[in-house]
Amino acid sequence: xxxxxxxxxxxxxxxxxxxxxxxxxxxxxxxxxxxxxxxxxxxxxxxxxxxxxxxxxxxxxxxxxxxxxxxxxxxxxxxxxxxxxxxxxxxxxxxxxxxxxxxxxxxxxxxxxxxxxxxxxxxxxxxxxxxxxxxxxxxxxxxxxxxxxxxxxxxxxxxxxxxxxxxxxxxxxxxxxxxxxxxxxxxxxxxxxxxxxxxxxxxxxxxxxxxxxxxxxxxxxxxxxxxxxxxxxxxxxxxxxxxxxxxxxxxxxxxxxxxxxxxxxxxxxxxxxxxxxxxxxxxxxxxxxxxxxxxxxxxxxxxxxxxxxxxxxxxxxxxxxxxxxxxxxxxxxxxxxxxxxxxxxxxxxxxxxxxxxxxxxxxxxxxxxxxxxxxxxxxxxxxxxxxxxxxxxxxxxxxxxxxxxxxxxxxxxxxxxxxxxxxxxxxxxxxxxxxxxxxxxxxxxxxxxxxxxxxxxxxxxxxxxxxxxxxxxxxxxxxxxxxxxxxxxxx
Numbered sequence: 001x002x003x004x005x006x007x008x009x010x011x012x013x014x015x016x017x018x019x020x021x022x023x024x025x026x027x028x029x030x031x032x033x034x035x036x037x038x039x040x041x042x043x044x045x046x047x048x049x050x051x052x053x054x055x056x057x058x059x060x061x062x063x064x065x066x067x068x069x070x071x072x073x074x075x076x077x078x079x080x081x082x083x084x085x086x087x088x089x090x091x092x093x094x095x096x097x098x099x100x101x102x103x104x105x106x107x108x109x110x111x112x113x114x115x116x117x118x119x120x121x122x123x124x125x126x127x128x129x130x131x132x133x134x135x136x137x138x139x140x141x142x143x144x145x146x147x148x149x150x151x152x153x154x155x156x157x158x159x160x161x162x163x164x165x166x167x168x169x170x171x172x173x174x175x176x177x178x179x180x181x182x183x184x185x186x187x188x189x190x191x192x193x194x195x196x197x198x199x200x201x202x203x204x205x206x207x208x209x210x211x212x213x214x215x216x217x218x219x220x221x222x223x224x225x226x227x228x229x230x231x232x233x234x235x236x237x238x239x240x241x242x243x244x245x246x247x248x249x250x251x252x253x254x255x256x257x258x259x260x261x262x263x264x265x266x267x268x269x270x271x272x273x274x275x276x277x278x279x280x281x282x283x284x285x286x287x288x289x290x291x292x293x294x295x296x297x298x299x300x301x302x303x304x305x306x307x308x309x310x311x312x313x314x315x316x317x318x319x320x321x322x323x324x325x326x327x328x329x330x331x332x333x334x335x336x337x338x339x340x341x342x343x344x345x346x347x348x349x350x351x352x353x354x355x356x357x358x359x360x361x362x363x364x365x366x367x368x369x370x371x372x373x374x375x376x377x378x379x380x381x382x383x384x385x386x387x388x389x390x391x392x393x394x395x396x397x398x399x400x401x402x403x404x405x406x407x408x409x410x411x412x413x414x415x416x417x418x419x420x421x422x423x424x425x426x427x428x429x430x431x432x433x434x435x436x437x438x439x440x441x442x443x444x445x446x447x448x449x450x451x452x453x454x455x456x457x458x459x460x461x462x463x464x465x466x467x468x469x470x471x472x473x474x475x476x477x478x479x480x481x482x483x484x485x486x487x488x489x490x491x
Contacts, residue, residue: 055092076098079304080265123138378412379411414453
């Protein structure tokens with residue numbers, strides 16, 4: 001239930017074509033015709049203050065969907081907004097709604113390729129694919145040669161590859177210390193770090209030469225030079241001898257940076273990385289570290305990310321308490337964005353259609369009505385999920401221990417193979433009438449989409465009135481679930 005993009009997606013799609021199939025010739029013709037019309041009247045359609053992105057042809061959209069690409073930028077709230085491309089619907093025009101004079105757009109794809117682009121307010125941008133890379137052209141004004149596609153050109157001219165030496169170092173670091181089987185590569189890391197630091201110095205001088213020779217606008221130069229300085233500080237915090245990133249040093253250093261950096265996407269990405277490092281290295285002090293960092297933009301961003309992570313793991317009541325406690329520390333819009341997924345789930349219709357083992361069909365709402373007066377601990381599982389099956393003894397023990405305390409365990413399978421589901425329920429002794437069901441509309445259920453059920457097993461907790469109170473309840477083998485169920489049964 002990530003808050004990113006859930007509260008407001010300002011990367012607005014226009015020129016929608018649906019439901020023509022992805023490979024349909026008619027679909028291609030319609031896209032081309034619409035693109036011609038949109039290009040002619042882009043200025044009239046443009047939202048005041050926005051940057052309008054036009055796809056050159058249908059092949060661009062197909063390329064983005066195949067690459068599982070996304071576009072993101074820092075919105076008016078100073079938080080990340082993101083748009084992902086889907087095969088279900090075609091968009092020929094996107095509006096990046098921002099009143100800022102400059103907008104940085106980040107393109108990412110599943111191959112880990114990433115490119116940054118910087119646009120002025122009210123730019124109209126034509127997106128092409130050249131040499132299997134996104135290429136952006138501003139069509140409503142004249143820009144200098146290196147203003148827009150500077151990162152693609154930097155890789156080609158400075159590094160002679162599709163990526164920088166800095167990216168090589170980060171990849172090697174993650175491969176060494178974050179892999180399932182870490183291996184010792186100290187000498188390789190030292191070389192990679194030295195190469196990355198030298199690359200950043202080369203980039204700094206390269207940017208200087210571009211602006212001196214009139215190939216790069218000064219404002220673009222200032223954006224890029226600031227990021228270069230940031231990366232030079234950041235890479236110095238990677239300690240190869242200890243295999244650690246200096247998370248405390250980073251928190252102290254960047255919390256002191258001025259708020260002029262707040263519109264840079266790299267700060268948002270770095271805050272995610274840094275939070276993960278702080279949790280691993282200083283879990284016992286994390287509240288003190290985040291809470292005592294100050295009130296600057298980066299400190300607020302770290303607090304927001306920390307709260308966002310907690311909000312996904314606690315009950316609705318705990319969310320209310322946590323956010324109320326931190327209300328004065330965050331901008332109002334940030335708090336609203338943290339609350340938005342929860343509030344939406346609270347009112348979302350639980351539109352799951354169920355089939356029981358005795359071929360009994362009912363909706364989840366009907367099941368909730370039948371179980372009114374009891375708390376329901378719902379186990380979302382699948383017959384192919386080994387961790388799900390391994391947890392069955394614990395859920396059965398919970399049922400045994402709490403069945404006389406007004407609490408029931410319900411099994412909901414997300415399987416597509418009904419026969420396999422039945423076999424597994426019988427084999428592992430959860431073929432329990434009135435408590436074991438398969439969800440018939442997994443792909444169509446808006447409720448499951450809002451829950452963002454990507455990993456199973458997943459556990460939900462509903463109160464005696466049939467209302468969801470915990471979208472990520474503790475696992476059945478944990479001590480936390482017994483503490484929680486004990487508190488509910490004593491009410």
